[in-house]
Amino acid sequence: MTNTAFDEQGAAGAVAAHSGIRTILQWLESPMAPHPAEELPSLRAQVKAWHEVGGSPQQRALALNGLYERSSSVVAALLPELTELLLPIPRKSRRLVRSVLDLLQMLADDTLEMVEGVAPHDTSDRHQAPDLALWRSLRALAQQLMISHLIASPAPTGAWQQLHQTYALARSLHLEATIPRGQTRKLQHIYQAAILLGCAQPASLTAREVVFLAAYLERFAGQIEPLSAEAAAAAAPGTFWVDPTRDAPALPYSRKLAPSTAPLEYFSCAGLGLLLKTQIAQLNAGTSAEEIGLPELASTPAGVGVLRRLAGRWSDFGKRRFHRRRQGYRAVLGTGIEGLWHLCKEGDTAAVELSSWMITNESPDGYAIRHVSGKISTVSVGNVVAVRTGDEKNWQICLVRWAVSENPEDLELGLQILAPKAVPAILARPGDGEGTEHLRVLVLPEIPSLRPSQLLIVASGALTQNSGKLLLVIEDENLVVREVKSIGIDEQTGSVDILAIQPDATHF
Incomplete structure (x- = not known):
C-alpha cells in the first residue's frame, strides 16, 4: 500500500514537472512585449520557474536555450536606453538596471549548472554542450560587469570572483580555446575582454565609450600576452x-605589487597597446573604422580619443605624480563650454546654473568631489567644468576624469585641473553654406615648466583634423582678433576637443 502511494506521488510529481517545462516552452512561443522593459518581469519569472521545475535533461536544456536567447534579445534591446542614462541614475532606471543584472546572474548560474554530469567534449545535444554552457555563463557575467560600468556603479558582489572561477573551470576541462557551435569567439576571448574592460578604468569612460570598448576588446582580446611571475616582476608598462x-578585477603591477603567496595569473597589454597606436595612425590617415574591423564610433573624434587614452595608459607606468590630501570643504561647480564661457566672461552675474560640492581630497593637479546640492544633468566624464572654492575670484578649469555613483543620491567625480583660469573667445570658421559660423570656445594660458603652449577647448568634432589657421575674437577692454594654428591634439573626449595652439602671426 505504501509503495503504491509512493508510486502515485512520484507519477504526479513527474506530470507536474513535465507540465512546468511545457508551460515555459509554450511561453517562449508567445510574442515579446512591445517594450523590452515590459518583458523583463515575465522573463525573470520564467527563468526562476525553470530552476524550480523538473523534467528530463533534454527538456530542461531546450527550455534554458530558449530563455537564454530571449534574454539576450531583451538585454541587447535595452542597451541603447541604458547607454543614454545620465548620472546619477534615477531610482526608476536603477530598478530597471537591477532587474537586468538579476536576470543575467540567474542565467550565469543556470547555464553553468548544465555543465554538471556531461562529458567535456560531448556535443551530441547542442543545447547541453559544456563549451556552450560555459560560454554563455561567461558572457552573462561579462555583460553584468559591463552594465555596472555603464552606470558608474561598483560590480555586483561576487561577480568578478564568479567570472574567474567559471573561466578556471573551462580551463580545467580544456575548453578555453573552443568556439562553441553558433558563436564566433572563443571562451577565453569572452573572459579576456571582460578583464581588459576592467583594466581600462571604466569609471573614466562614458556609457557610450564603455559599450564601444567592450565591442573593441572582445574583437582584439587575443592580443594580450600571458606572462610568467618572473617576467611580470619586471613591472613593464601595461602589466x-x-x-x-x-572578488576583484585585474590590477596594474605598477600600482599594486602582487602578493607572493596567492595563485596569480599575469598578462601584458603591451602588444595590444602597439596595435592601438597602429590603428590610431590608420584612422588619422583617413582609413575608415570598418576597413580595419573597428566599431563605428572609432571613426569619430570621441572614439579616437578613447583609443588614444587607452594606448597611453598601457604604454607608461601610470604612477601618481602627487599625493592626495583628505579635505572637507565646499566648492561651487559650473559645467560645459557654454556655461564656462559665460562664467569666465560675466563672472557672478552670469545666468548659469551652479551646483554645490564637497571636496573630499585634493592634490596639486586635481580634486575628488562629492555632490551636495543643485542640478547636475550636464556633468559627464570627459566634459569640462569650472570650480571655485572659498573666496577665490577665478574659476579653475578642470576636466572630469572619472565618475562613480553607488546610488541615486550619490555622485563622486575626479577632476584634473587644466588651468587656473580661462579666456572666453569666439572662434570664427567657414560654415557649411555661405557665411561664417561662430563658436564659443575657451583659451587656456600656458603654464611655465608644465605646458609651454596655450590650449583651445572646443566642442567635440567642431574642428576637422586638417583645420589650418583659426581666427579667434577676444572681447576684453578692447576687441582683439588673433590668428592661431593648431600644433597638435592634447585631448579628445566625447564632449570636447582640447588643442595645443600657438600664434600664427601675432601673440596673445
Whole structure:
C-alpha cells in the first residue's frame, strides 16, 4: 500500500514537472512585449520557474536555450536606453538596471549548472554542450560587469570572483580555446575582454565609450600576452595580475605589487597597446573604422580619443605624480563650454546654473568631489567644468576624469585641473553654406615648466583634423582678433576637443 502511494506521488510529481517545462516552452512561443522593459518581469519569472521545475535533461536544456536567447534579445534591446542614462541614475532606471543584472546572474548560474554530469567534449545535444554552457555563463557575467560600468556603479558582489572561477573551470576541462557551435569567439576571448574592460578604468569612460570598448576588446582580446611571475616582476608598462580567488578585477603591477603567496595569473597589454597606436595612425590617415574591423564610433573624434587614452595608459607606468590630501570643504561647480564661457566672461552675474560640492581630497593637479546640492544633468566624464572654492575670484578649469555613483543620491567625480583660469573667445570658421559660423570656445594660458603652449577647448568634432589657421575674437577692454594654428591634439573626449595652439602671426 505504501509503495503504491509512493508510486502515485512520484507519477504526479513527474506530470507536474513535465507540465512546468511545457508551460515555459509554450511561453517562449508567445510574442515579446512591445517594450523590452515590459518583458523583463515575465522573463525573470520564467527563468526562476525553470530552476524550480523538473523534467528530463533534454527538456530542461531546450527550455534554458530558449530563455537564454530571449534574454539576450531583451538585454541587447535595452542597451541603447541604458547607454543614454545620465548620472546619477534615477531610482526608476536603477530598478530597471537591477532587474537586468538579476536576470543575467540567474542565467550565469543556470547555464553553468548544465555543465554538471556531461562529458567535456560531448556535443551530441547542442543545447547541453559544456563549451556552450560555459560560454554563455561567461558572457552573462561579462555583460553584468559591463552594465555596472555603464552606470558608474561598483560590480555586483561576487561577480568578478564568479567570472574567474567559471573561466578556471573551462580551463580545467580544456575548453578555453573552443568556439562553441553558433558563436564566433572563443571562451577565453569572452573572459579576456571582460578583464581588459576592467583594466581600462571604466569609471573614466562614458556609457557610450564603455559599450564601444567592450565591442573593441572582445574583437582584439587575443592580443594580450600571458606572462610568467618572473617576467611580470619586471613591472613593464601595461602589466597586470589577477588573483582568481578574489572578488576583484585585474590590477596594474605598477600600482599594486602582487602578493607572493596567492595563485596569480599575469598578462601584458603591451602588444595590444602597439596595435592601438597602429590603428590610431590608420584612422588619422583617413582609413575608415570598418576597413580595419573597428566599431563605428572609432571613426569619430570621441572614439579616437578613447583609443588614444587607452594606448597611453598601457604604454607608461601610470604612477601618481602627487599625493592626495583628505579635505572637507565646499566648492561651487559650473559645467560645459557654454556655461564656462559665460562664467569666465560675466563672472557672478552670469545666468548659469551652479551646483554645490564637497571636496573630499585634493592634490596639486586635481580634486575628488562629492555632490551636495543643485542640478547636475550636464556633468559627464570627459566634459569640462569650472570650480571655485572659498573666496577665490577665478574659476579653475578642470576636466572630469572619472565618475562613480553607488546610488541615486550619490555622485563622486575626479577632476584634473587644466588651468587656473580661462579666456572666453569666439572662434570664427567657414560654415557649411555661405557665411561664417561662430563658436564659443575657451583659451587656456600656458603654464611655465608644465605646458609651454596655450590650449583651445572646443566642442567635440567642431574642428576637422586638417583645420589650418583659426581666427579667434577676444572681447576684453578692447576687441582683439588673433590668428592661431593648431600644433597638435592634447585631448579628445566625447564632449570636447582640447588643442595645443600657438600664434600664427601675432601673440596673445
